[in-house]
Amino acid sequence: MxxxxxxxxxxxxxxxxxxxxxxxxxxxxxxxxxxxxxxxTTPLLQPMDQQVISNFKKLYTKALFERCFEVTEGTNLTLREFWKYHFHIAACLKMIEKAWEGVTKRTLTSAWKKLWPESVVECDFEGFEIVLVEPVVNEIVALAKTMGLEVDNNDIDELVEEHSQELTTEDLMELHCVSQQEVLEESLSEEEKEVTAKQQSSGAIREMLKAWETFASYIEKHHPNKAVAMLATNLFNDKAVSNFHQILKRRQKQMSVDSFLVKKN
Structure with missing residues (x-):
């Protein structure tokens, strides 16, 4: 124009x-x-605070419960084992993407109603928030109950509300200290494992790992339920077999260091 x-x-x-x-x-x-x-006036006027963030968090929670259900269904995995072995950054990013794609254009448009009413006058938002949000919450509750959790709609609302505030510097420092403590404990645990591992030759460990790979490959190929077979072998690999991979890796690293020192001397 x-x-x-x-x-x-x-x-x-x-x-x-x-x-x-x-x-x-x-x-x-x-x-x-x-x-x-x-x-x-941020919670009153700022567009993202007008149900957009809240809806996104509920959609993310739904995606999280769906992922948990997919992993634990038909297995003996506990929720604690799911968090420890099957919830990682890559899975989290995929759930974030899925949740953000679920935020509709109508939700984003309605977010401007309080700040700029004229921009959305052509839409009727009577009861809009209830219609949009409640089905998601109900689905989350249904998924949770399927996994044996005792939750209701209020619990989900409280869960979302708990994450409404950004972490303070003190909170981040506390998380950092907790993380450092976990690394220290894991390091001490590795030393204990190494003492036990000294009784095992590297050749015997390699032979065992080769046999495990053959066994796991056969199970995953011939088991009638591929998903269950893969979950079972992955779990055993994470909780047991990975320890022997780490032993060989540490020994190889030590041999490289020793060889370097001999050459230098």
Whole structure:
């Protein structure tokens, strides 16, 4: 329509955002107007806080319960074993992607209603939040009960609410200390394993690992339930066989160091 270029940049009223930002814009960007939200109104006006984040968290929780059900169904895996051996960064990222894809265009549009009502006047949002959110919560509750968990809709709402606040510096430092302690305990455990491992020759360990690979391959190939077979072999591999792989890896590393020192001397 040959109108001049105009941009409105809406920003939250955070300490990190300079109030003089508008004056600091270069001349070539003067077509941008910066408007700050009023202080202490983030949960009331900020679009992402108008059910978008909440809906995303519930969709993520649903994806998490679905993943847990898929892994533990038909096996003897406990929830603790699921968290320890089958929940990792790659799985988490896939669930995040799945949850974000579930956030609808209608949800994103409705988020502007309080801040900019005129932009969504053509839509009827009467009872919109209840219709959108409740089925997801009900599905989560149903999945949880299938896995033997005693939860209801209020529990899911509380779970989402617990993660509504960002972690403070103190929280992050505490998590870091816990992580360091776990690494230390694991290191001590590895030393204990090495004492036991000294009684086993590397040749015997390699022979056992080769036999295990043959056995696992046969089970996964011929078992009538491929998923169950794979879960079982993966679990045994993680909880038992991996220990012997680590022993050989440490010995190989030590041999490399010893060889290097001999050459240097």
């Amino acid at each position: 040959k109108l001049p270029l105009r941009v409105l940049l809406v920003m939250e009223n955070a300490p990190a955002h300079s109030p003089d930002l508008q004056d600091d814009l270069l001349e070539e960007f003067k077509f941008i107007k910066i408007q700050f939200l009023p202080p202490n």
